[in-house]
Amino acid sequence: MPTILLLGTCDTKWSELLYLHSQLTSNPSISVLLMDVGRAATSSPLINIPHPSLDNKTVDYTQLPRNDYIQSITHLSTPTVADLYHNGKIHTILSIGGSCGTTIATTIMRDALPIGFPKLMVSTMASGDVGPYIQETDITMMYSVVDVAGTNSILNRILRNAAAAGTGMAISYHDQLHTPESNGTNGHAQNGHQKQNGSKQETPKKTKVGITMFGVTTPAVDQIRTYLESHLPDACEIYVFHATGSGGKAMERLIREQQLDAIVDLTTSEIVDELAGGVLSAGPGRLDAAAERGIPQVVCVGACDMINFGTKDTIPERFSGRRIYEHNPTVTIVRTDEEENRRIGEFIVGKLGKARCPGNAVVMLPTGGISMMDVPGNSFYDGEVDEVLFGTVERGLEGSGVRVVRCPGDVNCKEFAESVGETLLGLLKSVVSKL
Numbered sequence: 001m002p003t004i005l006l007l008g009t010c011d012t013k014w015s016e017l018l019y020l021h022s023q024l025t026s027n028p029s030i031s032v033l034l035m036d037v038g039r040a041a042t043s044s045p046l047i048n049i050p051h052p053s054l055d056n057k058t059v060d061y062t063q064l065p066r067n068d069y070i071q072s073i074t075h076l077s078t079p080t081v082a083d084l085y086h087n088g089k090i091h092t093i094l095s096i097g098g099s100c101g102t103t104i105a106t107t108i109m110r111d112a113l114p115i116g117f118p119k120l121m122v123s124t125m126a127s128g129d130v131g132p133y134i135q136e137t138d139i140t141m142m143y144s145v146v147d148v149a150g151t152n153s154i155l156n157r158i159l160r161n162a163a164a165a166g167t168g169m170a171i172s173y174h175d176q177l178h179t180p181e182s183n184g185t186n187g188h189a190q191n192g193h194q195k196q197n198g199s200k201q202e203t204p205k206k207t208k209v210g211i212t213m214f215g216v217t218t219p220a221v222d223q224i225r226t227y228l229e230s231h232l233p234d235a236c237e238i239y240v241f242h243a244t245g246s247g248g249k250a251m252e253r254l255i256r257e258q259q260l261d262a263i264v265d266l267t268t269s270e271i272v273d274e275l276a277g278g279v280l281s282a283g284p285g286r287l288d289a290a291a292e293r294g295i296p297q298v299v300c301v302g303a304c305d306m307i308n309f310g311t312k313d314t315i316p317e318r319f320s321g322r323r324i325y326e327h328n329p330t331v332t333i334v335r336t337d338e339e340e341n342r343r344i345g346e347f348i349v350g351k352l353g354k355a356r357c358p359g360n361a362v363v364m365l366p367t368g369g370i371s372m373m374d375v376p377g378n379s380f381y382d383g384e385v386d387e388v389l390f391g392t393v394e395r396g397l398e399g400s401g402v403r404v405v406r407c408p409g410d411v412n413c414k415e416f417a418e419s420v421g422e423t424l425l426g427l428l429k430s431v432v433s434k435l
Contacts, residue, residue, distance in 0.1 A: 002030045002174035004166050005084060007095040007105050010047065011038035016096055016159065019151050021046065023163035024094075030170055033090065035080070037073050037104050039064075052076040070100060074107045081112035088177075092118040092170035094162065096148050099125055106133040114257045115250070118169035122162045124148060136249030140165075207236045207428060210251045210260045212267040214243045215327070216372035217302040219412040220420075224264055227421035243267040243303065248282030255289035262296040264424055266411070268348070269303035272336060275343050277316065278307040287351035294357030296427035298420055300364050301389055302411045304344050305374040305382070306333040325379055333373075335380045338388045345392025358401030360431070362423050365390045369410035 004024055008017045017034070024032045033048040040062050041051035052073065053061055061069050084090045093113065095105035102123040109119040119139045126141035133139065142162055146154050209228060213221040225238045239260065241247040248270040254260045270282035290297040306325075309315045312332045315324065323335035336344070348363070355361050367390070373380035394404050405423070409416045 002091045002167075002170040003089060004030060004032050004170050005081065005090045005093045006032055006034045007037060007081075007093060007108065008035075009038035009097060009101045009104070010034075010036040010042035010044070010051075011040040013038075013096060013101065013148055014042060015151055016148050016155065018046070019156060020094075020096060020159045020163055023160050024167065027163075027167050030167055033084070035077070037077050037101075037108075039069050039073075049080060066100065070104055074104050074111075077104075078108050078112045081108050085113055085117065091174045091177075092120065092166050094120045094122075094166040096122040096144070096159070096162070098123070098148055101148075102133055106139055109139050110135060110137050115254055115259065118166070118173050120162060120166050120169065122148070122158065131246070136246050136253050206234075207232065208239065208259065208261045209236055209264065209424070210239045210241060210254065210262075211264040212241050212243045212248065212251065212302075214267045214269055214303045214371075216306075217267045217411055219372070220266060220302065220417045223412075223414055223417035224266070224421050227418055228424065231421065231425055243270050243280070243282075245270055245273070245280045245282050248286050252282070252285060252289040255293060255295065258293075260295070262424060262428060263290045263298070264420060265290070265297060265299045266420065267302040268299065268344075269306060269308070271344055271347050272304050272306065272340065273308055275347060276307045276336065276340050279310060279314075280308040287348065291351055291355040291361065294355065294360055296360045296424060296431060298362050298364060298424050298427070299348065299352065300366065300411065300420070301344070301348070301370050301393070302366075303371045304341070304389060305336055305371050305380050305386070307336060307340075308333055323379060325373065335382065336385065338385050341385055341389035342392050345389045345396065348393055349396030352402050353397060353400050355400075355402060359403075360427055361402045362427065363393055363397065363402060363404045364416070364420055364423065365393065365404065365406050366409060366411040366413075366416045367406050368408060368413065368416075372412060375410045 006021060010017060021032060021034060024030065034046055035049035036042055036047050036051040038051060041053050053059060064072065093109055097105055102121060102125050106121055113119060115138050120142065121139055122142045122144050124144050124147055126143035130141050144155060144158055211221050211224060221240060228236055228238060241251040270280055271286055272278060274281035274284060274286065309332045310330055312326060315332060315334060319334045324332060326332050352361050369375035369381060370386060375381055397404050407416050407419055
């Protein structure tokens with residue numbers, strides 16, 4: 001039966017959780033598991049997963065500072081939720097809360113559950129900056145409008161909507177697990193489906209390819225996608241990630257969750273923002289996941305000519321005198337210099353040099369320009385600065401087993417795009433037997 005895990009701080013949101021629980025259980029098509037993550041334990045026969053302190057009485061959560069309590073309860077509860085997921089016992093997670101409850105619930109959602117598993121958070125914080133709660137995941141946030149502090153007609157209407165949404169998610173996810181079309185795309189590992197007579201019929205598996213893109217590398221990505229789909233008809237799925245920080249994090253996460261089989265990391269500009277203080281960093285873990293798994297990957301230095309900021313007045317003083325371009329009213333970019341390009345190259349070398357299967361990684365360098373802005377005649381073109389990046393990567397990866405290839409033309413030209421596609425196909429042929 002489709003099952004919803006209802007997560008909440010039962011000591012502070014009990015009446016609201018009871019109302020939401022009643023709305024969920026009024027539907028005979030689903031079941032509900034209620035889990036207590038409050039500061040103080042609550043005793044009730046409705047609570048299916050009791051507070052951790054009832055098993056471990058050595059810790060008094062009520063005496064801990066609030067931040068310590070939050071960290072402790074999420075640390076203890078995350079493995080429980082992960083086990084429920086891995087054992088196929090839950091099909092949606094739903095929670096309600098204020099700032100603390102939202103922090104607890106969304107942390108558990110992010111750390112315990114993969115992308116694709118339904119996650120719904122009703123929160124007082126959902127009308128502001130939800131980035132810290134969602135990060136690179138697919139958590140759905142629903143604004144509570146009024147505080148989650150006692151039931152009333154407005155909150156009850158919203159909780160009824162949340163119950164309906166959660167029920168729909170759970171039924172859809174549960175049904176997808178039991179249909180022939182499900183071959184692992186929903187998070188649970190599937191190796192085919194059971195026919196009515198009990199025999200197993202294998203579902204054709206598509207090669208899932210992630211590609212990173214920015215506005216200034218879009219033509220290249222479009223051409224690469226077309227090339228791969230034409231050479232792998234009905235045998236590949238392309239996932240494009242916008243290199244805005246969260247996009248790179250999402251791709252790294254999906255690689256670790258084994259939901260991607262190969263990567264064209266065409267647009268590695270998030271590295272630039274991480275090193276130079278731009279606003280679209282994906283953190284220091286960029287390029288880690290594919291190297292750790294050893295999956296086929298083609299890496300390029302697309303859009304590494306630019307550092308991203310907001311409006312022009314947000315650019316730090318240290319960049320005065322640099323080439324600046326106002327991409328749109330809310331995005332301004334600064335041209336990278338030689339020292340920044342050297343550091344970018346060293347970052348790439350440091351990650352790919354530790355690749356689990358170095359033969360499955362290729363770096364491709366478009367010598368005619370690394371973005372739409374970095375071509376002869378455009379404002380950001382600087383062949384000498386680009387050469388610092390190219391040379392750093394080449395020297396750093398020499399003898400590593402990672403192949404580095406210089407290609408004529410710029411990153412968006414047809415010849416380069418086709419070379420990237422052809423290179424990835426060559427890598428796939430060595431690891432995918434059907435090719």
